[in-house]
Amino acid sequence: MPQDLKQFELEHFLPYRLSLLSNTVSEGISLAYRTAYGLSVTEWRVIAILGRFPGLTASQIRARGMMDKVAVSRAVAKLVEKELVAREDHEEDRRRVLLTLTKDKGRGLFRRVVPQAMRYEAKLLNSLSVSERAQLDGLLEKLQTAALTLNQADQEHA
Amino acid sequence: MPQDLKQFELEHFLPYRLSLLSNTVSEGISLAYRTAYGLSVTEWRVIAILGRFPGLTASQIRARGMMDKVAVSRAVAKLVEKELVAREDHEEDRRRVLLTLTKDKGRGLFRRVVPQAMRYEAKLLNSLSVSERAQLDGLLEKLQTAALTLNQADQEHA
């Protein structure tokens, strides 16, 4: 057996490390929305997107958050049930539904949960210097682009 | 509403970006083990760990791969069923079960899947210069440590 095969270690494998870091961070940040407000990840993202871009349709939310169509549908249903999000029929295209945070509960939650999320992010970034943060930003950007390109190439190949 | 609240964008939010990147990379790398060999993520990790460290117990695998106890138990059960992994009773402690890749199927799969995984990682890292790779390594390390520390602090706090 080749030497590099025997020496392969999961701990140094980039996909594993990314997954581990993402999960660890998710666990931490979920205190801000899951434990505190009973939101799922998707629900939190829908809230965050609608807070910034009111009046989007589910499809637009899906595209903006790179989320699954069904996941968004389910999250929106729950948020409507919790009176955090309101639906409004689109005049010209009756397939679409415009979504907004409800004035009281929805925007109220947004105002409380976003600062907590930002605080967590800030604490995390505290471990890095200013220049390291810039490096991180660039590296994540490059890797994301590279990964997408790779996947597209693989898909076309298959 | 404060200005920074209104301007909060998910796309620039570190936990979201990490999750997105991890998922994109996962999707790509899963071609190497899921599409090609029908392995789940956990099964792939168990194989990878046992290839490097034969004779570990399930608990040791769990610790080494930061995986869930139940997930490992299930993955091992499937791998045994597929004759990729063999169990062997521990002499001194009969609660424990030593796990190894089977000589033919297990090690055979390991020899095929690991190079594919490494190839994917190499392609991904091709988008970065040598010094950028070193930066990435350091940044992931720092963030992982910081996230763990943060989570521990939060847990004690709660």
Add this chain to the structure above:
DNA sequence: TTATAATAGTTTCAATTGTAACTATTGGCA
């Protein structure tokens, strides 16, 4: 020793998720 606690690993059941199929509506175009 023997009760109690701790550890290894599995099982169970509910909740979550993924895939595909579905309804409803609109767009494209012969």
Add this chain to the structure above:
DNA sequence: TGCCAATAGTTACAATTGAAACTATTATAA
């Protein structure tokens, strides 16, 4: 116009996952 394809969103069902309870075995310590 009328037909077919495409889009928006939901529903249904199977597969996966998570949390808690469970069995079996070993360690601790009164």
